[in-house]
Amino acid sequence: MFQIDQYAYSNRLLTVHPGEKLAFAVITMIICLISQSLAALLAAAVLMAGAVILAGIPLRVYLKLMTVPASFLVIAVGAVAVSISGNGEGYLWGVDLGRFYIGIGSCNLDLSILLLCRSLGAISCLYFLSLTTPMVEVISILRKLRVPPLFIELMGLIYRFIFVLVETAESIYTSQSSRLGYRNLKTGYSSLGILAANLLVRAYRRSEILFTTLSSRGYTGEIRVLETQFAVSGKNILAIMAIDVLLILLSLAEMSGGGLIGRIYN
Amino acid sequence: MAESIIEAVNVEYRYPDGTVALSSLSMSIEKGKKIAVLGSNGAGKTTLFLHFNAVLKPSGGHIRFGGKEINYNRKCIEELRSNVGIVFQDPDSQLFSASVVQEISFGPINMGLPRDEVLSRVSRAMIDTETDQLGGRPTHFLSYGQKKRVSIADILAMDPEVIIFDEPTACLDPRLSVHVTGLLDQLSRKGKTVILSTHDVDLAYSWADYIFVINGGTVSGEGKPEDIFRDRDFLTRNSLERPWIIDVFDELMSKGLVLGDCPAPRSREELLDCIPASESPGRALLKKIK
Ligand SMILES: Nc1ncnc2c1ncn2[C@@H]1O[C@H](COP(=O)(O)OP(=O)(O)O)[C@@H](O)[C@H]1O
Ligand SMILES: [Mg+2]
Numbered sequence: 001m002f003q004i005d006q007y008a009y010s011n012r013l014l015t016v017h018p019g020e021k022l023a024f025a026v027i028t029m030i031i032c033l034i035s036q037s038l039a040a041l042l043a044a045a046v047l048m049a050g051a052v053i054l055a056g057i058p059l060r061v062y063l064k065l066m067t068v069p070a071s072f073l074v075i076a077v078g079a080v081a082v083s084i085s086g087n088g089e090g091y092l093w094g095v096d097l098g099r100f101y102i103g104i105g106s107c108n109l110d111l112s113i114l115l116l117c118r119s120l121g122a123i124s125c126l127y128f129l130s131l132t133t134p135m136v137e138v139i140s141i142l143r144k145l146r147v148p149p150l151f152i153e154l155m156g157l158i159y160r161f162i163f164v165l166v167e168t169a170e171s172i173y174t175s176q177s178s179r180l181g182y183r184n185l186k187t188g189y190s191s192l193g194i195l196a197a198n199l200l201v202r203a204y205r206r207s208e209i210l211f212t213t214l215s216s217r218g219y220t221g222e223i224r225v226l227e228t229q230f231a232v233s234g235k236n237i238l239a240i241m242a243i244d245v246l247l248i249l250l251s252l253a254e255m256s257g258g259g260l261i262g263r264i265y266n
Numbered sequence: 267m268a269e270s271i272i273e274a275v276n277v278e279y280r281y282p283d284g285t286v287a288l289s290s291l292s293m294s295i296e297k298g299k300k301i302a303v304l305g306s307n308g309a310g311k312t313t314l315f316l317h318f319n320a321v322l323k324p325s326g327g328h329i330r331f332g333g334k335e336i337n338y339n340r341k342c343i344e345e346l347r348s349n350v351g352i353v354f355q356d357p358d359s360q361l362f363s364a365s366v367v368q369e370i371s372f373g374p375i376n377m378g379l380p381r382d383e384v385l386s387r388v389s390r391a392m393i394d395t396e397t398d399q400l401g402g403r404p405t406h407f408l409s410y411g412q413k414k415r416v417s418i419a420d421i422l423a424m425d426p427e428v429i430i431f432d433e434p435t436a437c438l439d440p441r442l443s444v445h446v447t448g449l450l451d452q453l454s455r456k457g458k459t460v461i462l463s464t465h466d467v468d469l470a471y472s473w474a475d476y477i478f479v480i481n482g483g484t485v486s487g488e489g490k491p492e493d494i495f496r497d498r499d500f501l502t503r504n505s506l507e508r509p510w511i512i513d514v515f516d517e518l519m520s521k522g523l524v525l526g527d528c529p530a531p532r533s534r535e536e537l538l539d540c541i542p543a544s545e546s547p548g549r550a551l552l553k554k555i556k
Contacts (some may be wrong), residue, residue, distance in 0.1 A: 050298055137364040153421030160364050163406035172468065209359040216354075217318045217420065218347045225363060225383060226371035 002163075004065070004127075008134045011055040018137035019144075023232040024051075024240045025129035031244060032121035035251035040115035045246055048124035062127070069123050073116060081112035135159045140227050153223045155180045157210075164206065169199055271297040271332060271459050272318055272428055276431040278326030279313055279483075287313040288483045290327070295428075295461065300454050301490075302474035303463040306505060310483040311463040312355070315430050318409065318461075320346050320472050323452035348377045351421035364404040366397065366416055373424035374428050384423075389422035392448065411442045418449065431455055431462040435469060448475060469496055471509035472533050492530045 013021065025048075030045050051060050081104050085091075095102020129138070139159070143152050172195050176182065181191035214223075272295045279288040287310045295301055305311050307409045316322040316327055320336060320343045323468050329336045331346055334438050340533050351373070353555060354360045363369040370391055374384045392398040395415040400408060405416065414434075421429060428460055431450065435443040450473070470477055471491045479487040479494065495501065500505055518541065528540040 002375070005404070006407065009407070014402070051520060085495070134364075136363070136368065136404065160362060160406070163360055175446065187340070204526065209356075210362060212316065212321050213352075213354050213360045214362060214372075216316070216321050216347060216352050217373040217424065218344060219372075220344075223362070224375045225368035226364075226375065226381075226388065228365075228367065 003061070004130050005135070007055075007057050007061075010264050011132050013051075013055040014133040015230070016132075016236060017258060018133050018235045019141050019230075020233065020240060021129060021133045021143050022138060024244075025125045027240070027244050028247065029125035031247050031251065032118055032125065035118075035121075035247070036114065036119050037251040037254035038114065039254060040247045040250040041114075041121040043250065044121040045117070045124040047243060048121075048128040051128050052124075052131055057131055062131075066123070069119070073119050076119075077116045080115055081108050083108050103133075134153060137228070143227075149174045149222060156200075156223070159207070161203075165199065165203060168194065168202055170248050172198055194257045267541070268296045268423065269310060269333075270294040273330040274314065274317060274327070275330065276328065276385035277317060277324040278352070279317065279322060286483060288324075289315075291480070292327075293478055293485055293488075295459060296476065297459055298454075298457055299459060300450070300475045301459070301461045302470035302471060302477045303461060303480060304415070304465065304470050304477055304504075304506065305463070305480035306465055308384045310431055311480055314482075315432055315461075315463070318412075318428070318430060319350050319352055321420065348424060348445045349426050350428045350430065351424050351426035352430045352432060353418050353421050353434060357395055357410070357417040360417045360420065361405045361441055363412060364406060366400050366403060366405060368425050369405060370419045374418060375457045377424060385492075388419075391419040392479075394422055394452075395419040396445070411438060414442070414446075415439060418446070422453075425456075426465070428459040428461065431460070433465075435464065435466065443469075452507055464512075467507050468509045468511070471511065479506065481531075482552060515540065 022227045028044050028048070032041055036042055050063060053059055071260055082102065083105055084100050084102050085105075086099075090107070091101065091103040091105050092109060094101050100250055136156075136159075139155050142151075142155070176195065180187065182188045211219075274291055274293045277288050277291045278286075279506070280286050291310070291314065293314070301319065304309050314494070315324065317324055319436065320329070320338060323338055330409050331349065336342055336346060361369055363534055367388060370388045374387050380385070389398070392401065395418050397419050399413045400412060405413060405531065406417065418431075418434075431446075433448070434446050440448065447469070450460050462473075474491055477489065477491055477494050479483055479500075486504055487497075487500055495509055498508075501508060511534070515524070515537060524540045525542050531537040531540055
């Protein structure tokens with residue numbers, strides 16, 4: 001997670017208006033969630049991967065990040081593909097268990113492939129956003145979009161204090177393990193319990209101290225800060241529009257041409 | 267008596283858990299001076315500073331700013347907080363934003379300044395603390411020293427009359443300590459009242475114009491640095507060390523190795539200046555023996 005965050009602050013698309021990146025990621029993701037076209041979904045995934053590479057993130061790192069959701073995906077897609085029924089009709093492959101038949105049906109297979117591509121597309125959009133756009137800027141765009149201040153402030157504080165909390169947890173863990181706290185399973189469980197309890201207490205104490213330090217700088221219930229100004233680029237907006245319109249057209253074309261979905265329902 | 271800018275009069279404070287942190291503490295801080303507050307851990311330094319900023323309200327006694335008693339209504343508190351800034355000991359408890367620029371802009375924006383003024387103050391504070399290279403970095407990837415400097419810029423951008431530094435040089439490497447004390451001197455030259463708390467007697471001795479010693483939640487002694495550190499009984503009572511410069515100076519003096527008219531030195535350089543180049547009584551004596 002820290003690695004993603006580090007790239008977010010050091011990639012080549014850092015100077016691009018965060019609103020443009022957010023719009024690109026969100027619109028493309030919506031298309032991915034609606035589109036039934038395999039081609040459009042795969043194109044979206046490839047485009048996002050391309051954009052991430054363009055931003056200077058090594059392909060190796062990107063692929064490694066992709067393996068994180070991949071394990072969930074494989075399980076979910078597998079579960080959709082496999083089904084049980086009374087007879088072996090319409091199954092591409094299966095096992096006869098006497099009264100039941102377990103196997104992979106052709107419609108289930110198509111559905112699971114669609115699901116896989118859709119998830120890939122949507123995940124790529126999210127990765128694009130989080131690898132190229134610092135959280136601080138996502139938050140400031142949301143503020144400009146008039147998302148309620150309470151929500152914005154919470155997001156900002158949670159983001160900042162995740163790192164403090166992880167640091168605290170790490171230091172407690174180190175101090176415990178240097179005194180053999182994780183020598184075996186039994187001490188491990190008890191150390192972990194102490195760590196969790198301490199983390200809670202310290203987080204609470206931290207929030208109190210934060211309130212004090214903010215108050216001393218004139219906090220009266222609302223966090224207001226300077227916003228960074230970015231240049232809007234007409235070229236980028238055009239490119240985003242072109243790409244997304246293309247993806248939509250691709251989806252529509254396949255729908256009317258009776259693509260995958262046509263085959264399922266025929 | 268010179269004008270006092272901030273004053274604690276018989277202040278009592280008890281934390282909700284029953285700990286008595288301050289008991290009948292009185293302290294009067296002169297405008298434009300460099301003040302050191304010396305005290306061991308738990309003496310009550312931080313608690314006192316929170317009173318100077320109206321974050322805590324005394325359970326007895328009162329605080330005065332510019333001669334006027336603080337009455338804890340909103341306007342009075344806001345005015346006090348824009349006139350008195352505190353740089354807290356742990357920068358991680360002060361930095362609330364992941365963005366350095368947003369972090370530093372928080373105080374000036376709360377003071378209701380216009381955007382241009384906020385911008386110019388933020389950039390000036392960043393230059394003064396040498397954090398201008400960190401603008402695009404998130405605060406969680408900064409080193410401790412960098413975070414400390416950002417937390418100082420936080421307060422400089424508010425440009426308060428009185429700036430309080432709570433143990434500013436704890437955990438800093440020597441180079442950064444020197445940078446921070448340099449900053450303190452610079453602020454003092456601009457006419458600010460600078461208060462710092464520390465348990466480093468050498469720092470307090472060579473930097474401060476006036477020293478308060480806090481022990482067990484009350485002021486156990488105050489005075490000019492050269493007077494405070496002469497009284498050995500007082501030092502042992504408050505478990506304070508003697509600054510090394512005084513130790514060396516006294517030793518040299520007792521052996522007759524310093525110039526007769528030399529005042530007590532405050533820094534390493536002043537101490538070296540007290541040692542005569544060639545002809546001193548000590549050296550003359552040595553020559554005679556030869
Ligand atoms: N939030 C708190 N709740 C209860 N007791 C506290 C709290 N903060 C400080 N204290 C107690 O008040 C006393 C003074 O603490 P503090 O002002 O932090 O001292 P110093 O800054 O000189 O180290 C200590 O005994 C400390 O344990
Ligand atoms: Mg303290």
